[in-house]
Amino acid sequence: MxxxxxxxxxxxxxxxxxxxxxxxxxxxxxxxxxxxxxxxxxxxxxxxxxxxxxxxxxxxxxxxDAIAKAGYLVTAAQAAKHNLLLALEDTTAITYSHRSVRDELGHVNQGNNYRGILAHSVLLFAPEQQELVGLIEQSRWTRDISTRGKKHVRTQTPYEEKESFKWQSASVNLSARLGAKMADVISVCDREADIYEYLQYKLSKQHRFVVRSMQSRHIEQSEQKLYDYAAGLESAGQKQIHIAQKGGRKARTATVDIVFAPVTLQVPANKRGESLSLYYVGCEERADDKNALNWHLLTTEPVQSKADALNIIRYYEHRWLVEEYHKAWKTDGTDIENARxxxxxxxxxxxxxxxxxxxxxxxLKFAREQPDEISCEQVLSPKAWKLLWIKRVSRTLPDTVPSMKWAYTELAKLGGWKDTKQTGKASVKVLWQGWFKLQTILEGYDLAKSLEADL
Missing domain, CATH: 1.10.246.40 (Tn5 transposase; domain 1)
Incomplete structure (x- = not known):
C-alpha cells in the first residue's frame, strides 16, 4: 500500500x-x-x-489510546492469517531534555537533565512467514520524580501497583484483542519478565511463553538451584548464534552447547501459590570470558528433543526485533525523541x-528474508519496481518480476547503503531513505505524466 x-x-x-x-x-x-x-x-x-x-x-x-486502538484492531485482523505468532515484548524510555515539557515527565535513569515517558510494546511476528504483522499492544506511563533512587520501597508495594505488572497487563490486553487466536501466540520476553506472579498468571490462563530466566530458582528436581542443575545436564549438541553489534560490543558468532529438561519451579519463600511446571532450555558458550553468551530459557512449549530446543532458541532470537523497532521509533525512523x-x-x-x-x-527489513521466488510486488507496485529498475539497473525491463531480495538490496542502495561490513544486511534507516526516494521518483513520474496529458 x-x-x-x-x-x-x-x-x-x-x-x-x-x-x-x-x-x-x-x-x-x-x-x-x-x-x-x-x-x-x-x-x-x-x-x-x-x-x-x-x-x-x-x-x-x-x-x-483511541488512536492506538484503531491500529491494534488492524493488527488483530492480520493475525488471523497466521498459524503461529510470536508476541515480542520489551520496554523502552522516550527521553526529552527541553525545559518546556520536563516538569510533566518522569525520571528515566539517564541523568538530571532528562525526563521521559516509559513505553512497553508488543509486536506480533509470524516466524513461519518471516513477517512482522504489526503492533498489538503498547502502554505508556511516567514515573513519579519523587520516587527516584528509592528502590527499597518496591518490596513493600503490592504486585498490581508495581511497574513490573506491565507484563501481565499486556497479556490481559493481548488476550482481549485476539480472543481464541491467543492459543496460537507465544509471548517472548527478556529477563525482566522472570516474575513468579507473571509466570503463574500465564500458566493459569494457558498462555504460551518463552521467558529468559533472570535468577537461579529452587527447583523440585534437585537440591541444587536451576543453573547448577542445568550445568550437569548432558549436551544435546551445539548451535551457532549471531550476536549483533550493540554500543561498544562488536558483532560476532558464538558457538553454544544446548541442554534441556522439564523443571518445576518452587514457590519463592516470600510468595504464595503453587509450583510451576515448565520446560528449561539452556545454551551456554564454553569460553573463559565475562561476555560469554549464556541463556537460560523457561517455556511452556514441550521440549523433548534437540529440534524442540532449537525452536525455542530461535523464538528467543527474534526478540531483537522489538529492540530494532524501538530504535526505528525513537531515533532512526520517526525520530520522536527530537520532537519539540x-x-x-x-x-x-x-x-x-x-x-x-x-x-x-x-x-521493510524482512524483504531480505523472503525466498527467491517471492515477487517484489508483495511490497512494490508494478510501476514502483519498474521505476526502481530503471533508476538502479537499466532502461530495459526484465521479462519476469524481480524478487523481494532484489527490492531489498536496491532500495538499500538507493538509500546510500554500501555494505562496507559485508553482512548483506542494511539498517532500517537506509532502507527507509531508499523507500522515501522511490516515493519521490513515483511522484515525479506521475506529475510528468499528468502534465503531458494536459499539454
Missing part, C-alpha cells in the same frame, strides 16, 4: 468522537509517513495543513501515531 492507503487502513476506523478528527488523523498519518522524523513545518504542503496538524496534536479531546512539543499529552498523540509508522519502517 502507498502511504495514503496505509493511513486510511490503519486509522480510518478510529473513534475520536467526531469524524472530522478521524479524517484529520488519516491525513496527518499519511503526511508523517511520507517524511518521518521531520517537524510539521517541513512536511505540510500549506500553512492550512500545518495549522490543522498542530490543532489536532493539541486537541485535548483527541485520546491517544510543549506538553505530555501532545507528545503522547504524536508518539502514538509514530508508533505505527515505525512498524511500517521495520517491515
Amino acid at each position: 502507498n502511504n495514503a492507503q496505509w493511513a486510511k487502513s490503519t486509522f480510518g476506523q478510529a473513534d475520536l468522537g467526531d469524524p472530522r478528527r478521524t479524517t484529520r488523523l488519516v491525513k496527518l498519518a499519511e503526511t508523517l509517513a511520507n517524511d518521518p522524523g521531520k517537524p510539521f513545518v517541513s512536511i505540510t504542503q500549506s500553512p492550512a495543513d500545518m495549522e490543522g496538524a498542530y490543532r489536532f496534536i493539541r486537541n485535548e479531546h483527541v485520546n491517544a 512539543l510543549q506538553s505530555k499529552d501532545n507528545i503522547e498523540r504524536l508518539v502514538t501515531i509514530s508508533a505505527f509508522i515505525a512498524v511500517r519502517i521495520v517491515q
